Structures are given as C-alpha cells and as structure tokens.
Amino acid sequence: MAKKKIMIVDDEPDILRLTSLRLKKLGYDVIMAVNGKETLDIMRDEKPDLVQFDLILPVMNGIDVCKKTKYDEKLKHIPIILFTAHTDSMTAERAKKFGADDYITKPFDSEK
C-alpha cells in the first residue's frame, strides 16, 4: 500500500518542521505550505489524503480555504483538520460548518 500523503499548512516554520518530522516518523508522506492561497494550488497538484491547517493564515484564512476546498469538486472529498491557538472553540465550530472535519486546539498533544 502506498504511503498516505498528508499536507500541513502553518505560517510558523518551527511548527511545520516539528509536525512534519513526527508525521514522517509515523510513515506518512508530508507536503507543506505556509499560506492559505498556496494551499489550494498545492492541493490541486498533489491531491493529499488529508490536510491540516491553522485557522489563522496569511493571505487567505483557514475558513476561506475550507469553503473553497468544499466547493471544489476535485478537492471536496479531502478531509480537513483545523488547528487553532484560540481556545475560543466557537470559531472552530464555525469552521466545521464550512467543511472542516475536525479541529485541534494548540498547544496540542502530538498523540491527538
């Protein structure tokens, strides 16, 4: 079975680095992006099996990326997990409405 491809998006390079390291150790292929706009382009090219990204992203925020993904016939099947540093879960719940499949609040335990 081919390796599952996970895409992670964050504007903090340190977070990207650590998350990708962990996922790679767990046997996934990892692709990365640093802003929302870039995410959609890469998703179209790479067709990842799962995407996780921060709610607050430069250029295009997480909710908008969610919406766009879910309106895109080719992308809408890809599961999305949101990260958020906001303990206010309202925002994340809102994101769920727009197509996110789950969310995790930062700082997160890697096991989650």
Added chain:
Amino acid sequence: MEIQTSGKSQALTDKKLVKVLLVEDDVIDRKLVERILAKSSKPVEFTLEFAENLSAAIEQLSNNKRYDIILLDLMLPDSYGVETVQRVREINPHIPIVVLTGLDDEQAGLSAIENGATDYLIKGQELPNMLVRAILYALARKKETEDWSKTFDAISDLVFIQDKDFTITKANKAFAEAVKSKLEDVVGKKCYEIFHKRDISWPQCPFEKSRVDKKPHTEEINDPHVGIYLLVTVSPVFDDDGEFAGSVHIARDITERKKLEEQLQINKASFYNIVEKSADGVVVVDKEGIVQFANHAAENLFNHKAEDLIGEMFGFPVVAGEVMELDVIRNGKEPGIAEMRVVETQWEDQGAWLALLRDITERKGAEEKLKETIRMKSDFISTVSHELRTPLTAIKGGIALVLDGLAGDINEEQKEVLGISKKNVDRLARLINDVLDFQKLDFGKMKFNLEANDINQIVKDVYETMGTPAKAAGLDILLELDTSLPRCSFDSDMITQVLTNLVNNAIKFTEEGNIAIKTSKTEDVVQVSVSDTGYGIRKEDISKLFNNFEQLGRGGERKTGGTGLGLAISNEIVERHGGMIWVESEHGKGSTFTFTLPIYGTEGLLKKSINDGIREASKNDTKMSLILISIADFDKLQQKLSHEKITSTLQDIKALLQNNLRRKPHRAIDAVFKLSIEVFVVLANCGKENTPKVRARLEQKLDDYLADKNLADKIRLVFGCATYPDDASTNEDLIMKARKLQAIAPVASFV
C-alpha cells in the same frame, strides 16, 4: 379795498410788513388811521384794508385772508360794543384786536379787553400818538403768547394746569391728543372727567396729596381707561396772596419703560428658577470670601439653609479656574465628595466668585472601583507572568542540558528538534519579560535613572552588540553620528533597550541592503533615527504600529518571532523621557524610525524635576521638599580660592549628596543638581517634618567633608528648605522660599 400806505416799499423791503384790517364805518376816522400809518417812521410798513361793517369784516376774515391785526370800531352799523369783539374772536381766536372807542366810551374799551381784545384806543387826540405803538405792542404780545404756547405744545409730556377744583385751565397739545380731544374742548373740564372718565378724582392722583400738603408729588399711574403707564408729577401753583390755586400736572408716558421692566422681571425670575433648580450647587462668594448666594443644590451639599450660608465666610479657598474636591455631607446624612469649579463673576456690580459644585460621590466611587479593578488585573498579570517563569526556567534548563550533551550524546536530528524547542522557549521568555516590562511602564513602577549621558555612546554600544546578528542576516550597520551633541538626561539602560529594539526590528524586516543609525540635534532635542531598506510599512498600518500587541504582516508574512510589545514599550519609554517616537516609511522601500530626547540644561532639568515632583505629590496627595545648599559670602570666597577649586568642591558636594541620599526604588525624582554656585536636592515624598532630619544628616556629611579637605574655615554653606504644598505650589516660588530662608539662616558656627 386795499391801499398801499407807502410808496417807498420797494426801497425798504427789509422793513417788516404788517397787514392791518380796519373795521370802521366813519370815513374820516378811516382817513385818519390811513394817514397815521403812512407817516409812521417805525421799522415796519403797514398795508391797510378796510371793512365798513362787521359782516364785511367777518367775510374778509373768513375769506382766508391773513391779517396781522384788527383795528375794531365798537360802534358799527351792524354791531355794537363788546359783542363785536366776541364775534370776531369766534372767527379768529388768535388775532390781536385793538379796539377804537369814542371819547365818552372808555368803559366799553375796558370790557372789550376782558373779552379778548388786546388793547383799546380812544379816538381823537390820543390816536396819532398811540396807534402805531399800540399795534406794535399788540403784535409783540401776540408773539410772546405764541412763543409760549408753541413751547408748551412742543413738550412731549402731557402738561396741563388745573385749578384747585380739578378744572383744567390750560393744556398742551400732547395732553389733548392723549385724551383724543381738541385743546379748546379740554379747557374748563375736570381732569378726572376728561382723563379718567369718572365722576370723582382718581384715587392715586398725586394732586390729592398736593392739595393737602401743598407740595409737589410724583406717582406712577396705570389707569386701564387710559391704557398707558404714566409718571405724573404735580407741582402746586400759588396765587399772588400765596394761596393754593391749583397745580401744574406733567405726565410722562412710561409704557415702554414699564414693559422693559416687566420683561426684565420675568427674565430674572426664570433665570433664578433655572439656577435654583440646577442639580449643581451654585454659590456666589464675594471678594472678602463671604457667601452672597446659594441655590437649593448648594443647600443640600453644605447641609445648611441658604439664609444660614449667606453672609457667612465660605471657608473654602476659591481661585478662578481651579477645580478642587470638597468633602460634603449629602442631604444631612452620608458623607460625599463635591467637585468645585470657580469662575470670576459679577455680583451686584462687584467682582465676585461663582463656585459651581457638582456631587461626584458616585463618580468617585466608580473611579475608585475601576482603579481597583485595573490594579487587580495588573497584579494578576504580574503574578501570572512571574509564575510562568518558574516552569519555563525548568524547561529551558532541561533542553539546554540535553542539547549540550550532558545527558548523553544526541544525533543531528535530535539536536535540530531540541534547537527548535530552545528557540521557542527563549521566545516565550522574551514575551513574558516584555509583558512584565510593559506592565511596569503602564503603572509607573519602572524606575528611571536619569543622568546626563552621551547618546552617541549608546549608539556605539548598540552597534557593538547588534553588529553580529546583522552580519548573520547579511546586513551592514552604518553609523552617522553628530559629534557635537550635548549630553542630555536619560536612563541609559532604557534608551539602549529602545535603540536595540529598533535595530532588531530593522534586521528582522530587511532582506538585503543596510541599516543606518544617525544622530542629530535641533534646538531642543537630540534625535536618533534607525533606517532600513526593508519591506516598509503600509500607510494604513503606521498608526497601529505603536499599539500593544500589534504585529503587522509585513511583506505578507509573519516570521518575526516578536511579541508585538517592542514598539509599545519603546514608545512608552521615550514619552516618559519627554521625547517622541515616530516612523516614516514607504512600502517596499524601507522605514526610518526616529526618536527624540529633550536637551535640558541643568537648570531646566532642576525645574523639570521639581515640576515632576509637584505633579507626583499632588497626584498622590503627598509632599515634596527642596533643600538648597549655597556657599555663603561667595564674593569673599572667590578671593581666597580659585574658581576651579570652588567648582570642583561643589562637584564633590554634589557627588557626596548623591551618595548619601537613600535611593528609594519607586521614586524617580530624588535628585541632586549643581547649578553655578548652588546645589539643589529634590526629595520626593518628604514633608516638612522630615526635611530637617534629612538636612541635618546631609549637613553633617558635608561638615565632615569640608573638615577633611581643610576647607572648614574657608567655606561656609547655608541651607534653605521649602516643601510643597506647605510653602509654595510652583517651582519658582519653592526656589524663592528656599533662597529666602537661606538669607535669614543663622551665621554663627563658622569663622
């Protein structure tokens, strides 16, 4: 029939022309009169017309012919005696009439005069001598009467004369108009009939009083029949025997004035009502400090009735433009606080103070609560930040221990992961420190150590430390220093922090190019600017730049690792120094951050320091004292010691004082200043009772120092102290007070 009596009239046009109507049936008499008038050498010229009988005369008079005088024979074919005069009078009431009578009829002449003739002449021997004279006399009398009535009628006041029984004997035009009657209809009537339209006299009429006491009286009369307000003055008239004969009434229409007065009364009443109903206390205090007025709200605030307050000393200091808070008893029950504002005003044409008092008890309470809340929040943030530091230190220590290989060898990957952790732990530590710093600045807990420093030195120091990280980022730091900068007063650690922060930002936001630090000065300030060739800042972001926790996505990316507090802290620090910080930037081309620090001379610094002290003391309701130490008999001393020696001694004294002042960590203003021949000590939170102790301690130290230097016999120091607010409330006054005390300080202990 008309006869020109003089052929010389052309040549003598300046002569007064008198038109005479002679009513006479006797041709001889007519000729006689004609001759007499023609021969007259008086400065008048006569034209003479005749009428042969009364009917002709009446016709001529009625034909609108103008005559100056009538010469009237009383024995006419169609009229006889006095009746003739009356008939003429009916036609023309004003024309002078001189009656001509026969020798045997002098009695008729006299009765003619009683009936309105001006004079009478007896025909015969008298006539040639008397005629012209009588005519001229009659004309003169008429003119006099006319002048008098003209004057009388010209008076705009209502004037009439009445006899003692209220009958009007004379009235002027204004009066006649006021009662809408003709003059001739007025005369002979009772004044109350015609004026007040009643059968008995008007009750308020001052004439009633005049009748009793024979003195003038004045009353205001408002008779609804008349419809106007009148100010009536009645002056008694006496006959030749001194008997009361009547009075002159002069009535003036004062309706307009009364209306104004009424309006004024209404205005006053409504104004009074507004003041009385005002929720704020209103008190008028005269220049002697005595209460002249207090409204209802003021009564409540002072718990006294207005009548108890008025006439008493106000008891609070009133200074125009000042706002102060007073302790009051509200509604006679609970204590409260009132805010009093004072403005200058006028009270009964005298300068006075208007004190406006507002009950601010609730507001004060809310303010206190708010302050308490803010303080608690601030304490909370401080506590949390401190608490965070402990676990953070442990994390940091643990990571460092592993990273340094003290817990065994680690591979590259492990090193990288731990490196990331370490970097972020450091970032968290910085964030906590910034929050704490900002908290301190925000609550004035940060202690400023103001000293005269060289800003260029600070720039060089920062250049030294920041050179390496700049190099690592591929950037050069260029310096452009103005070496003529004066030293100015600032806390060197704090300004270093500001400059480091600016340079750090410049490095973070510049991909390539360089960073330039420049110093310069204007008349009042030194200026430091840090320019970079980085992303620059969008116009819309510039205003947010110095706000707390504001991080801008410069160049579209957040990669700064900053806290968002750096510029807010820098801003606060610079402002506390009395300077300014700002940025000029063009997006995409780079930014220049500039801050200024004020240049104070020592004297300026002293004044600033005293002012800061006063402000601090008044804010905290504490006191502030000043000790001034000068060299006595400075002139004589100059002969004994060199200028350099004196200056260096004062410098030593300053240093000695500085070392001997207990530095109180929370008070930035304890300070020592050396002016040309004086040294000032500014003591924060030091009242009148403590100043002598401090002074004695410093005096002892200075005595020891002078003795040690063998200067005790040469230099005598005099001390002067002043305390805010006990002695004075401005820096000039405090200094003056201290100097004055020096002048009267005892001069004993030294020789």
